[in-house]
Amino acid sequence: MCETWDAVTTYGRLRASGTSRRRISAQVASGALVPLRRGVYARAAACDTVRMAAKHGGALCCTSAARHAGLWVLAPEGDVHVWMGGHGHAYEHDGCCCIEHWDDAQRADSFGQPSIPRMLRQILHCHGVEDFFVVLESALRQRRITDAGLAWLRAATNPTSREAIAYARSDADSGLESLLRWRLRHHGLRIRSQVNVVAVGVVDLLIGDRLIIEADGASNHDDLPSRHKDRMRDANAAIWGYVTLRFDYAMILHDWETVEMAILTHVGRGLHLAGRAGR
Ligand SMILES: [Zn+2]
Ligand SMILES: [Zn+2]
Numbered sequence: 001m002c003e004t005w006d007a008v009t010t011y012g013r014l015r016a017s018g019t020s021r022r023r024i025s026a027q028v029a030s031g032a033l034v035p036l037r038r039g040v041y042a043r044a045a046a047c048d049t050v051r052m053a054a055k056h057g058g059a060l061c062c063t064s065a066a067r068h069a070g071l072w073v074l075a076p077e078g079d080v081h082v083w084m085g086g087h088g089h090a091y092e093h094d095g096c097c098c099i100e101h102w103d104d105a106q107r108a109d110s111f112g113q114p115s116i117p118r119m120l121r122q123i124l125h126c127h128g129v130e131d132f133f134v135v136l137e138s139a140l141r142q143r144r145i146t147d148a149g150l151a152w153l154r155a156a157t158n159p160t161s162r163e164a165i166a167y168a169r170s171d172a173d174s175g176l177e178s179l180l181r182w183r184l185r186h187h188g189l190r191i192r193s194q195v196n197v198v199a200v201g202v203v204d205l206l207i208g209d210r211l212i213i214e215a216d217g218a219s220n221h222d223d224l225p226s227r228h229k230d231r232m233r234d235a236n237a238a239i240w241g242y243v244t245l246r247f248d249y250a251m252i253l254h255d256w257e258t259v260e261m262a263i264l265t266h267v268g269r270g271l272h273l274a275g276r277a278g279r
């Protein structure tokens with residue numbers, strides 16, 4: 001993430017704010033300003049994705065802007081989503097992996113990033129409602145979206161997103177929790193994340209009272225010490241009457257049918273509820 005609010009600037013803007021031509025040249029020479037193309041500069045503190053978007057002719061938007069803003073994003077990092085506005089101009093550049101967005105709105109110049117509600121609408125259209133829901137709950141959690149922003153979003157999107165907005169909460173602790181709550185929403189389960197379970201520690205998700213869901217893959221669970229630690233956690237959980245299901249992120253994202261069936265089979269046997277097991 002860039003450590004400056006105006007990561008990308010232009011010759012015109014610099015001149016308008018009183019920077020002399022000589023000072024601009026001096027800043028280019030010292031590396032404080034990095035020319036991206038004619039008349040467009042990145043500040044030294046600008047990160048690579050922001051520079052890439054500016055080279056392409058726009059600003060980060062959609063999931064790229066959400067990730068850059070510190071919100072949870074399901075889609076893996078890779079493509080750079082670039083907001084061209086309604087009248088932008090796309091430029092060729094080396095290493096381009098840009099996905100262009102052309103929705104129009106007023107902004108100061110081509111390098112202004114979208115507001116969080118607009119970002120969310122871009123995500124809805126570009127990635128679908130699940131990604132939208134996860135970023136939305138993250139924005140609510142961080143108090144980054146206002147009631148007015150939500151009202152705009154309701155008016156500017158579709159019934160599916162309105163269902164997601166109605167269902168969203170401001171206390172989700174992880175993107176994984178948001179995703180599982182959304183996908184399991186018709187089953188009326190209580191799902192919490194980052195719960196501190198006695199003798200086990202903090203678990204990824206707890207369904208009901210006793211069903212622990214661990215999602216491996218965010219950090220490395222494959223080396224021997226981690227594997228040993230995971231086995232110890234599972235054993236301790238069992239001793240204290242918990243049941244653990246362990247998935248990796250790839251399964252959750254790409255083989256949801258299997259994950260859902262495993263969870264719902266346990267739930268069907270009442271294994272998520274206190275005091276109903278052992279028969
Ligand atoms: Zn940045
Ligand atoms: Zn996009």
Ligand SMILES: [Zn+2]
Pocket residue numbers: 052055056093095096097098
């Ligand atoms: Zn590009």
